[in-house]
Amino acid sequence: MSEAVKSIVLIGVGGQGTILVSNVLTSALVAAGYDVKMSEIHGMAQRGGSVSTQIRYGQKVYSPLIGAGEADLLLAFERMEAVRGAAYLKEDALIIVNDYAIVPPPVASGKASYPDNCIEALSNKFKVISFNAARVAEELGNSRVMNVVLLGAMAEVLQLDSLDWDTALKENVPELFIETNQKAFKRGRELARSEEKAYEA
Amino acid sequence: MKRLMSGNEAVARGLYEAGVKLASAYPGTPSTEIIENLNQYDSVYSEWAPNEKVAVEVAYGASIAGVRSVAIMKHVGLNVAADPIFNAVYDGVEGGFVIISADDPSMHSSQNEQDNRHYARAAKMPMFEPSDSQECLDMIREAFEVSERFDTPVFFRMTTRICHSKSLVEPGDVLEIEAIPYKKNPAKYISSPGNAMVHRPLLEQRLLALADYSDKSEFNRVEINNTNFGVIASGISVQIAREVFPSDYSFLSLAFTYPLPKKLIHSFAEQVDEIYVLEEVDPFMEEQIKALGIEVRGKDIFPKMFELNPAIVRECLRGEKQELSDLDVDMVARPPSLCPGCPHRGFFYSIRKKKKAVIAGDIGCYTLGGSEPLSAIDSVICMGAGFSAAMGMSKAFELSGEDKVVFGVVGDSTFFHSGITGAIEIIYNKGRVIPVVLDNSTTSMTGQQDNPGTGRTLSGEIAEKISIEAIFRAVGYEKVITVDPQDLTAMEAAIDEAIDSDQTCAMIVRRPCVLLKNVEHDFKLCEVDRDLCTSCRRCLQVGCMAIYYVDDKAYIDPGLCTGCTVCMQVCNFDAIHIVE
Ligand SMILES: Cc1ncc(C[n+]2csc(CCOP(=O)(O)OP(=O)(O)O)c2C)c(N)n1
Numbered sequence: 001m002s003e004a005v006k007s008i009v010l011i012g013v014g015g016q017g018t019i020l021v022s023n024v025l026t027s028a029l030v031a032a033g034y035d036v037k038m039s040e041i042h043g044m045a046q047r048g049g050s051v052s053t054q055i056r057y058g059q060k061v062y063s064p065l066i067g068a069g070e071a072d073l074l075l076a077f078e079r080m081e082a083v084r085g086a087a088y089l090k091e092d093a094l095i096i097v098n099d100y101a102i103v104p105p106p107v108a109s110g111k112a113s114y115p116d117n118c119i120e121a122l123s124n125k126f127k128v129i130s131f132n133a134a135r136v137a138e139e140l141g142n143s144r145v146m147n148v149v150l151l152g153a154m155a156e157v158l159q160l161d162s163l164d165w166d167t168a169l170k171e172n173v174p175e176l177f178i179e180t181n182q183k184a185f186k187r188g189r190e191l192a193r194s195e196e197k198a199y200e201a
Numbered sequence: 202m203k204r205l206m207s208g209n210e211a212v213a214r215g216l217y218e219a220g221v222k223l224a225s226a227y228p229g230t231p232s233t234e235i236i237e238n239l240n241q242y243d244s245v246y247s248e249w250a251p252n253e254k255v256a257v258e259v260a261y262g263a264s265i266a267g268v269r270s271v272a273i274m275k276h277v278g279l280n281v282a283a284d285p286i287f288n289a290v291y292d293g294v295e296g297g298f299v300i301i302s303a304d305d306p307s308m309h310s311s312q313n314e315q316d317n318r319h320y321a322r323a324a325k326m327p328m329f330e331p332s333d334s335q336e337c338l339d340m341i342r343e344a345f346e347v348s349e350r351f352d353t354p355v356f357f358r359m360t361t362r363i364c365h366s367k368s369l370v371e372p373g374d375v376l377e378i379e380a381i382p383y384k385k386n387p388a389k390y391i392s393s394p395g396n397a398m399v400h401r402p403l404l405e406q407r408l409l410a411l412a413d414y415s416d417k418s419e420f421n422r423v424e425i426n427n428t429n430f431g432v433i434a435s436g437i438s439v440q441i442a443r444e445v446f447p448s449d450y451s452f453l454s455l456a457f458t459y460p461l462p463k464k465l466i467h468s469f470a471e472q473v474d475e476i477y478v479l480e481e482v483d484p485f486m487e488e489q490i491k492a493l494g495i496e497v498r499g500k501d502i503f504p505k506m507f508e509l510n511p512a513i514v515r516e517c518l519r520g521e522k523q524e525l526s527d528l529d530v531d532m533v534a535r536p537p538s539l540c541p542g543c544p545h546r547g548f549f550y551s552i553r554k555k556k557k558a559v560i561a562g563d564i565g566c567y568t569l570g571g572s573e574p575l576s577a578i579d580s581v582i583c584m585g586a587g588f589s590a591a592m593g594m595s596k597a598f599e600l601s602g603e604d605k606v607v608f609g610v611v612g613d614s615t616f617f618h619s620g621i622t623g624a625i626e627i628i629y630n631k632g633r634v635i636p637v638v639l640d641n642s643t644t645s646m647t648g649q650q651d652n653p654g655t656g657r658t659l660s661g662e663i664a665e666k667i668s669i670e671a672i673f674r675a676v677g678y679e680k681v682i683t684v685d686p687q688d689l690t691a692m693e694a695a696i697d698e699a700i701d702s703d704q705t706c707a708m709i710v711r712r713p714c715v716l717l718k719n720v721e722h723d724f725k726l727c728e729v730d731r732d733l734c735t736s737c738r739r740c741l742q743v744g745c746m747a748i749y750y751v752d753d754k755a756y757i758d759p760g761l762c763t764g765c766t767v768c769m770q771v772c773n774f775d776a777i778h779i780v781e
Binding site for chain 1 (some may be wrong): 361362367441528749
């Protein structure tokens with residue numbers, strides 16, 4: 001186990017299933033013997049506000065909080081939220097972003113327009129892995145497993161071989177849906193792997 | 202085995218282990234999940250009280266009767282409950298009695314950032330401030346020991362990041378605590394001036410004994426690593442200090458923070474030259490430490506408001522400003538808004554058309570009726586103020602001669618919390634106010650808790666469903682109008698009827714919250730006919746996330762729409778219909 005504490009930020013919009021993803025990640029980390037701290041703000045979750053979860057793990061973790069410029073990895077469930085979350089990132093950090101937009105109220109009411117250069121702008125500064133996890137989930141026959149597709153991608157880039165992801169997944173999703181979730185996880189892993197390769201090429 | 206638990210879960214487990222028998226709470230972020238978790242333990246009677254003052258009184262009554270008890274609330278709840286707390290401190294306890302309240306630095310979901318540590322000092326009650334989930338569990342157990350040993354209510358102060366952060370916890374054994382046989386003790390438990398005169402000097406003696414405990418408590422920890430630099434911190438700041446300051450600094454980590462361990466602080470200051478005091482929001486410790494004649498650095502470098510995190514503290518210390526990458530994206534805010542299908546929408550859409558209406562609102566999901574585009578609320582103060590502030594406004598308009606119609610608007614939980622007294626005030630003092638209860642059959646803002654109007658208790662038992670109509674009638678309202686806000690024609694007619702009425706009139710706007718799981722909703726789906734849509738944008742005025750413009754015509758997002766038809770009813774061109 002490496003000494004250094006790693007900091008991950010998950011960001012999305014209320015209702016996108018960020019909590020499940022952080023629960024699977026933290027249970028896998030705890031089972032593997034890491035010290036883990038996690039902090040979430042979910043006050044306005046149900047009303048379309050942005051939600052974020054911060055996870056830190058390592059041999060010994062003190063602060064559960066991650067400040068600006070301190071995170072190693074950002075997992076964004078929505079394009080514009082990825083930009084919001086980027087403020088947390090270290091210079092050489094990695095972003096996994098769901099190439100998917102949720103219209104915020106000021107855009108819905110015609111007062112503002114949704115920015116069209118989110119991923120492009122992120123790619124100029126950070127290493128970005130992006131794909132439309134919503135579409136992937138639909139292809140798998142259940143649009144609700146979008147979050148687990150993203151989880152799979154995160155599992156791939158974290159390169160934590162000691163983690164038992166499958167057990168953690170089983171602990172956190174209802175038995176009835178485990179198969180689709182396993183498929184979604186696997187698909188997410190594959191996508192991240194091929195994206196990373198494309199990056200290196 | 203160690204488990205990852207939030208502070209709230211750990212406190213609930215700790216309360217169970219401590220042999221607590223009664224818990225009373227009123228919901229409020231970030232404290233709500235404590236009692237929701239405690240509810241799983243059959244050995245504890247857990248309840249939602251109508252408000253925080255009631256919760257404290259119920260719990261204190263249980264203590265007097267001989268069992269360990271707890272009252273739980275968010276920070277502003279303590280304002281509501283302050284009266285019984287200040288008196289209970291004079292009288293002391295039988296069974297251990299702990300008051301838990303959770304502050305919300307940075308106001309993630311609150312209307313102010315008050316630092317409740319001042320309450321401990323003002324009321325002269327001992328205070329714990331845990332810094333992670335394990336401490337939440339260990340200290341809540343200790344809080345009951347302190348309460349019984351020193352014969353005092355104990356204050357347990359948490360903050361959002363303590364409540365909602367998860368860290369590893371090793372659960373402990375469950376204590377077997379016998380109830381103390383009841384003995385009538387009027388000299389102790391009757392708060393009269395005569396008894397208070399006797400209790401007052403004892404209270405000072407108790408504080409001295411508690412100061413001694415504070416110096417010796419295992420929860421106030423000294424670690425001398427360095428005679429040049431040291432840090433004194435409490436609560437979440439203990440963790441942040443460990444993260445930011447070099448590990449060879451000296452640390453005084455405080456968790457029992459009222460009364461402060463003065464001897465310990467003196468001895469720390471004797472051993473360490475330069476001391477930083479790290480605490481969120483007010484300089485609560487810093488001012489007391491300086492009063493001891495000890496020079497420290499504190500709020501001269503660290504922020505006086507908002508949450509701390511390692512990056513902020515580092516920046517203050519080293520002037521290291523983290524260069525944030527400017528991404529050159531025109532960001533749009535994501536303000537919270539009423540959910541698609543929210544029953545509050547129809548009321549606010551209808552009332553905003555009344556140009557003479559002044560609306561004193563209140564706290565709940567319906568506060569969002571004050572945001573654009575509905576913009577239908579004039580003021581929001583605190584829970585219960587909707588009716589009473591409306592009363593003051595209407596009297597002022599009467600006196601000044603301004604031609605206004607004043608509405609006081611509260612939710613169902615808020616009505617039971619402290620709206621009822623305002624409703625009585627309006628009748629008693631002949632106010633010209635129309636009180637309105639937006640009854641969505643739940644306390645929605647804090648996550649859909651039951652309340653006295655829902656017919657169910659915290660533990661899910663069927664309860665008397667207290668009728669809001671009957672209360673209005675009983676206190677003297679001649680006309681009580683009940684209306685479904687989803688029918689905009691009926692909603693507007695009800696508002697007109699109330700305005701035009703010569704009788705005293707109250708209104709109940711009733712439809713269940715769309716998030717309720719135990720209700721059968723008749724969800725449908727609405728759709729826009731692009732050929733009929735004239736792009737007039739009138740439908741956008743209902744402020745629903747599910748409806749927006751795509752290629753200059755209205756579009757309804759099928760993933761979000763619940764088919765409430767409010768947008769359909771406002772469309773003048775029949776361009777919106779229900780999907781069959
Ligand atoms: C004194 C106090 N206690 C608790 C809270 C937390 N709180 C905010 S809104 C709310 C409940 C609102 O419920 P209701 O009036 O039924 O309105 P709804 O959210 O259902 O529309 C609570 C408990 C608070 N702000 N102030």
